[in-house]
Amino acid sequence: MNRSLINWTTFIGALALLTFVTLPLILFPTGGKEVVLMLKDMMTKNLSFVYLSFGLGIFGFLLYLAFSRFGSIKLGEKENLEFSTLSWAAMLFTAGIGASILYWSAIEWVYYYTAPPMGIEPESNKALSWASAYGIFHWGLVPWGIFTLPAVSMAYFFYVRKKPTLKISEACRPLLGNKVDGILGNVIDILFLFGLLGGAGTTLGLTMPLISAGLHDLTGLEETKAMKAFILIVCTCIFALSAYFGLKRGIRLLSDMNLWLSFFLLGFVLLVGPTLFIAETTFNALGIMGSNFLRMASWTEPFNNLGNFSRSGFPETWTVFFWAWWLVFAPFVGLFVARISRGRTIRQLVLGTLVYGTLGSVLFFGILGNYAIYLEMTGAYDVVNAVQTLGPPAAVMGVLNMLPLGKFIVTVFIVLAVIFTATTFDSGSYIIASVVQKEVKGDPMRWNRLFWAFALSILPIVLMYLGGLSTLQTASIVGGIPLLIIMPMLAMSFLKAASHDLSQKDQSSLEEEQEDKIS
Known part of the structure; x- marks a missing residue:
């Protein structure tokens, strides 16, 4: 155990900041929750324009990179691809999305259907069409663009400039100079780690009720704290083992398993469900999103709350909230995508992440979501009522039980939820371990990876039992506001x-040509 390789300032600082934020929530849960929710409301209402323009700006910037001369830059000039395209796509998708997509893809449309955007009549056919499209939009190109920006920057410095560290602060060196070696660099890295540690609670907060609802559906066992504790222990052991075995023998294998199990689940629903309806509704949703992309990405309700107009709050409740949430996870997902992208070009990294990430979201929302819509429209299962009365996890189980071999599919769904959770957390622990090390050659040290694997789960577990998990999730989003400054700095x-290096390369090539002519 080589402790000298650890940057203890970053290591202890991240834990100290998380403790500083969570302790008041534990000691003063009511008052702390009110303060955090107030900050969240202030952020979403007053920074709507900032977040929405931020998302569009990143997406446009990435398209520029992909199709400019920067796109041809290879991440390691003499390096071959470290992972096959299929394994690469599986790892980036499972790390970036997690089990949350299992939760939201089946029932997110319900919220848009009952309280639609843009003045559409609730629970109308038009509301249903837009509800089908908005889920894909909120999990599509813009979010994956937010994830991709730090991946490009970090991959460049790690593989092209051969920097031995995977740190957000290191990628800011061209702007900040040697300041990143001091307090400022540590603050940048600690803020990133805090966002990830706090944000990790979302996956647990959504997945645990989903898995426990599935076990209740299969066995009839009551959803007790003991059951949830057992689920958490199983998930923690899986992703701790995966992190222990490292990137190639652990995380990649688990991600590949996740991918094939997802294909099986979605393929089964598509084939035995209303295939034509699912295909047509998904195609229609893509058309709505494509023709209204800029409108959806920039809608702020500017004329509401004026005169007789009332404000729906849809942009702040959903789009702004999602953009803020993806932003919290962006450095972690970006660092992980950077680490697994050796041998690819900037163009391949950008377009691959945007396309594969969005395609995965389209499949989940298009198949599971539109199957649930079909049940609602035909009266086979009242999904809206189930969400409102039984709760989203029970509603998801109800949707799955309408399939042939329903109990078997629920079993597959539970296994997939556990693996999705594990792939997100093992990737997270791997990256945190990399950030707190001074140098990374191959995988981070095993004890370091294991420590963060358990830290990622134990802290949210404690807060979940104390009832402060949702508050911490919101606090971590508020804590992600500095990333609105850090992300443009990365760009x-x-x-x-890259401009400096390319000009140097052009100058070198010109000098070589001149020498050849002289000789």
């Missing part, structure tokens, strides 16, 4: 470094 740092 500018990459442009500055």
Whole structure:
């Protein structure tokens, strides 16, 4: 155990900041929750324009990178691809999405159907069409663009400039210079780690009720704290083992398993369900999103709350909230995607992440979501009422039980939820371990990976039992506000470094040509 390789300032600082935030929530849960929710409301209402323009700006910037001369830059000039395209796509998708997509893909449309955007009549056919499209939009190109920006910057400095560390602060060096070696660099890295540690609670907060509802559906056992504790222990052991075995022998294998199990579940629903309806509704949703992409990405309700107009709150409740949430996870997902992208070009990294990530979301929302819509429309199962009265986890189980071999599919769904959770957390622990090490050659140290594997789960577990989990999730989003500054810094740092390196390369090539002519 080589403790000298650890950056103890970052290591202890991240834990201290998380403790500083969570302790008041534990000691003063009511008052702390009110303060955090107030900050969240202030953020979403006053920064709507900032977040929405931020999302569009990143997406446009990435398209520019992909189709400019920067796109041809290879991440390691003499490096072959470290992972096959299928394994690469599986790892980036499972790390970036997690089990949350199992939760939301089946029932997110319910919220848009009953309280639709843009003045559409609730529970109308038009509301249903837009509800089918909005889920894909909220999990599509813009979110994956937010994930991709730090991946491009980090991959460039790690593989092209051969920096031995995977740190957000290191990628800001072209702008900040040697300041990243001091307090400022530590603050940047600690803020990133805090967002990930706090944000990790969302996956647990959504997955545990889903898995426990599935076990209740299969066995009839009551959803007790003991059951949830057992589920958490199983999930923790799986992703701790995966993190222990490292990137190639652990995380990649688990991600591949996750991918094939997802294909089986979605393929089964598509084939035995209303295939034509699912295909047509998904195609229609893509058309709505494609023709209204800019409108959906920039809608702020500017004329509401004026005169006789009332405000629905849809942009702040959903789009702004989602963009803020993806932003919290962006450095972690970006660092992980950077680590697994050796041998690819910037163009392949950008377009691959945008396309594969969005395609995965389209499949889940298009198949599971539209199957649930079909049940609602035909009266086979009242999904809306189930969400409102029984709760979303029970509603998801109700949707799955309408399939042939329903209990078997629920079993597959539970296994997939556990693996999805594990792939997100093992990737997270791997990246945190990399960030707190001074140098990363191959995998981070095993004890370091294991420590963060358990830290990622134990802290949210404690808060979940104390009832402060949702508050911490919101607090971590508020804590992600500094990333609105850090992310543009990453973009500018990459442009500055890559432009300099390309000009140097052009100058070198010109000099070689001149020498050849002389000789």
